[in-house]
Amino acid sequence: MKLQHHIKSTLGWCLSIGIKLLRVVPFTTITVQITTLASQIFLLLAFFLPLKVIILLGSEKIPNYFPSAFQALKKNHLIVSLSVAAAVCYVLYLLSELLIAYCCRQGARTLLLRSAKLNIIENQEKIAAYAYSRFTRAMAGALFFSISAVVLLIIYPKLLAIILGYTALITLLCVITYNLSPVIQVQFQRNHGNILNALSATGFLLSFFCLVADFLYFPHQRIFHAVIAVLVMRQALQRLTGMVQDVVSLRMQHRQINAMFFQSQPLLEQRQNNHQLECLLSPSSREAWVEKLMDQAGIDTQNGLKISWHQIDAVDVYAFHITILGNEKPQEYLAKLFGNNIATLAEQERLLFQYQPHLPSLEWLGHYLLQGIDCHLFRLDGHKKLIRRQIGDGVVAISEQLLYCEPASELILRFSRTRPYLEQRLDRGMIEPLRFVCSTPEEAEKVERLLDSFELIIKKLCALPRQIVSLDITSEALLISASQQYHLSHWSNWRIEAVGSNWPVIEKERFYKAIEIARSSRPSLVNTTTADIVLSAFMYSFERFLLRKDYPAAFKLLDDILAATEAEKPLELRQESAQ
Template sequence: MNLFTETTSFWGWFGTVIRNFLRIRPWTTLAIILMASASRVFYVLAFFMPLKVILLAGSPGVPRYFQFFITPEQKTAWIVGFTLGAIACYILTMILDALVDRLALAGSAQVLRQAQVIPLLNNQQAVVQGYYAKFCGICADSTFVTAGLLVGLLINTQLFIFVVGIMVFFYVFTAFFARSYDQLEPRPLAAYIRDNLLNYLKVLASLVFLSSFIVLLIPLLLSEDANILAAILSIIILRQLAGSLVAIVKDTVTLAGARHRIDALVFKDIQLQEKEAPEEVVFRELFNKRNRNQRAEHELGRVMALPAKPDVTWLDPVIPGVSYFAITVAGEQAAEKRHYRMDVYSPKHLQKLEHEAFLFSHVSRSGLHAPKLITQYFAGSFQCQICEAGSGERPTGADWGALQKTLIGRRWGHSPPPGLVAAYCSSSPLLPQRLDENLVSSMQVAVDTEAEADNLGRLLEKLPVIREKLEKLPLYIYNPDLQPHQIMLAGDGEPLVMTWCRWSLEPLGAGIPINLKEVDLAEILDTVRATRNDVSAELAPADILFAAGCQELERMIRGRRYKAALQQAAKILTGMA
C-alpha cells in the first residue's frame, strides 16, 4: 500500500463530498464546522484558565508574565474573572457540542432527501448522520490543528517547528512500513498498524507530546527569563493537537472504509455495491489453484516423501467459516494413489479447530473413527489442517442407512471419559440445564389458543420431571456433522468421520435421525450394552425417543419456531402420560 497515494486519493474524494454538503446545506455545514472548531478552542481555554488562577492565587504578588495587564489591586478581580471564564468556556463547549449534534441530524436528513436514496442500511438516518458529523468533524479538527500550530509558532516558534517536523517524520515512517504491507504475509509492524491502528496512533501521539515536552523543558532549565505562562499554554495546545490529530486519522480511516456506502448515500447517480470483505480477498489469493498446490506440496513434503505433486481441488463447504479441499497424490500405480482432505479455518472460526483439538486431547482419534492427522499450519491468518481421507470415496446412498446405524452404535458405545465430562460441564450446560424455565417460557408470545396455553402450562409444570429424566440418561459425544458429506471410506471400507469441530455432550438419543425406528433403536441399544456398563437393561427405545424429542424442542425454541415447539411439547407430554 502506498500511503502517499492513498492520502492524496482520500483528500480528493473528501473535498468532493464536502462540496456536495456545502451545495445541499451550505449554512448548516459551515455552522457545524465553525461551532465544532469553537468548541475545541473553548475546551482548551476551559483548562488553561484554571492554571492562570492557580498561578495568580499561589503567588505572593503578580507574576511578571501577568504584570503587563494585571496590577496588584486587580489580582482578586482577575482570579474571579478567570474562574468564571473557565466555567463559561466549559458550558459553552457542552452547548456547542449539543448544537452540532442537532444540526448534523438536520443536515444529514437533507442530504438523504437530495440523493433520493431508498433505504439501503439499517437505521439509515443515524448512519448518514454519523458520516456527516465525521466529515464536519474532520474539517473542524483540521481547522483547530492549523490554528493551534499558528498560535504555537507565535508563542514558541522553535518548539512548534520541532512538532511539525516530528509529525512529518512519523508520517513518512508509517508510509515506509505500510508500503511493505502484504495482505497475504504482512510484516509484523505493518500487521500491528492494521490490527491496532488506534493504539498505534496513541503511541505516536504520546511520543510527539513527550519529545516536545523535553524540547520545551530545556529552555526552562537553562534560562531564568523563560515565560512560564507560554510554556503552560504550549503544553495544553500540544495535548489538544495530539488528540485532534488522532481523531482526524481515525475518522479518515473509518470514512475511507465506508466510501462505497457514503457515495451511494450522498450521490444520487451512484449505486451501492458492497465491497468484498478483505478476508475473502486474501483467501482467494492464498488458496487459488497454483498457491494451494504449491503450499500443499511444501507442507506435506515436510512430513512425508511425495511420489508426485499433489493436486488440490475445491469442495463446497457445509460448516460456516470452514473451507474444504481434496488433496490427491498420484502413485506409480492407480492403487497407490493417496487421498487427503484439507480443512481451512477462517480467523474468526479458529475456535472450532481448538474445540476439536480439545476433544482429541481426551479421546483418541481412532476411538471416534476420526482420520489420522497429517499436519497443521497457518497460511496467513487462516489455519489449515490436513488429514488422511482413506480411499477418497464417500458412502453411496444405498449403503448409508446401514452405515449410519453402525456409526450411531459406535458413538453411543464410546463412553466419554470423566475428565472430558468434567471439563465440558464446567463451561457448557447440558441439555437438562439448557431446557430451563426461561427458555420454555419464551414460547408464551406464540400462545393464541386455550389448547396452546394448556400445552405450555403443562410443560412448565412437568419441566422438573423432564429435566430429572434427562439427567439420568447416559451421555455420549454427539457430532451434528455425522452426515454422508463428512464421511470418507478407508481402504478396508471402514468409515472416517472427517470433522469433529462442533461436538458436544448430549444424552443418548439426542440428535438421532428421524428415519430410525424403535426396532432399530432396540438393536443399537443391545450393541451398546455390551461396551457400556452405565447403559442399563431398563433403558428402552422410548427413553431414546424422549431425549431426541427434548433436543428437538430446544432447537425449535431457539429457532423461534414457537408454533412447532408447542406441538412438539404436546408430543413429549403425551409420551410421558
C-alpha cells in the same frame, strides 16, 4: 500500494465526502463544525481554569504574570470566579456534545433520504450517523489544529516551527518505513492507533523540552503565554491524532459509506484475498504442495499420484482426494485446507482429534502447515459418498456412535469454560411467545404445563451425562466405507451437550434401541433414565425451532416433551399437575 499513494487517495476521498456534506446538509455540517470547536474550547478551559485556581490557592497573592484584568480583583473572589467559570465551561461542553449528536443523526438521516436507496446494511441509519459524526469531527479536528497553529504563530512561533517540523519529519519516516517491508506494513495496519498515540506523545514531550530549554537559556517576559502555548499544543496534537485515526477508520469502511451517501455508487464488497491459499488451490501448483505434504507425513509418492476435488460443503474449507499410485492397491487420502479467516475452526477440529478417540471419523493422520495454511490429512481408503437413500441411515448411524462415545474430560472442561450448555441457554422468555400463537385452549394448556415444569426440565438436563454433538453432519460430509460403516469427514463445528442432544427425533424406535446399547457400553448411563435422555433430544430440537421462530414445529414437540418430563415425576407432582 505505497503509503504516499494511500495518503493521496484518502485525501481525495475525504475531499469528495466533505463536498458532499457541505452540498447536501450545509447548515447541519457547519453547525457541527462550530459546535465541535466550541466543545473543544470549553473542554480546554474546563481543564485550564482549575490549574489557575490551584496556582492561586498556593500563592499569597495574585501572581504578576496573570492578566492585568485579574489583578484588580480580590484573590478569593478570583478563585470563586474561576471555579464557577470552570464548572460552566464543562456544562457547556456537555451541552455541545448533545447538540453535536443530535445534528449528526439529522444530517445522516437527510443524506440517506437524499440518496434514495434501499436499505443496504442492518442498522443503516445508526451506522450512517456514526460515520457522519466521525467525519465531521475529523473536519473539526483539522480546523482546530489550524486555529491552534495560528494561535501558536502569534504567541509562540518557535514552538509552532518545532511542531510542524516534527510532524513533517515523522510523516516522511513513516512513509519510508512503511514502504520498506510487508511485515512493517502489517504492523502499521494492525496497530496504527497505538503508533499514532505514541508519536503524538513523543511530539508533545519533544516540544515541551524545547520550550523549557528556550526559557532556560533565553530571556522571556510572558510566562503566561508559555502556559497557554503548552495547553494549546497538547490539544492540537491530540486533535490531529484523533483526526487521522477517524479518517483511517472511515477509510476502511469507505465502500459502505460511499454506498450510503452517494446515489451513483452501489455497495461493492471487497473480496478477501488470500494469495497463499489461492496459490495452493491452483491446479498448476497442486502436485507440488501435495508431494510436500505427503513427504511431511512420511508417505512415499515415487510411483505417482492423482488429485481430484472433494466437496465438503463447509465455508472456506477446500478438500482434495489424493490417490497414491503403487504396484499394489492404490492408497487414498483426504487433505483439507482451511482459510485464514477460519483458523479457529481448524484448531477446533484438531483439538477434538487430539483428545477424543473412537469418533465416527476418517483416520486422522495429522495437522500440517503449508505456506502458513492449516492442512488436515486423513486416510480415505475405500470411503465413498452416500447416495440419496443412504443419507437418513447415515445421519442416524453417526448419532448412534456419538451417543455411545464418552467425551474426554479435557474436552468437557474446555467446552464448559467457553460455551453454555443447552440447559444454560434455555429460559422462560424463549417459551413465552408460544402463548401468543396458541389457537385453542388445549394448546395454551400445554404451554402452561411446559412452563410449570420448566425448573424440573432444567434440573433433569443438568444431571445428564454429556455427549459430543457434531453440527457438520451434511450429505457431503457423510461417507461410507467398504465395510458399510458410516463416517464423517468434517468435525470443525462440534459442541458438548446433554446426552441425547441432536438426535433426529423422528427416529424414536431406533433412539430407544440406541439408548439401551449405549447404556451397556457407557457406565455413566447406567443410572440415567431413558425418559431423561429422550427429553434432552426433544428439548434440543425444541430450542432450534424456537430460535428460528418456527412455532408450529415447536408445538408438535410439546406432547413428547411433556410425556418425557412427567414420566419420572414423583407421584405428588403428577397429582398436582392433573388437578
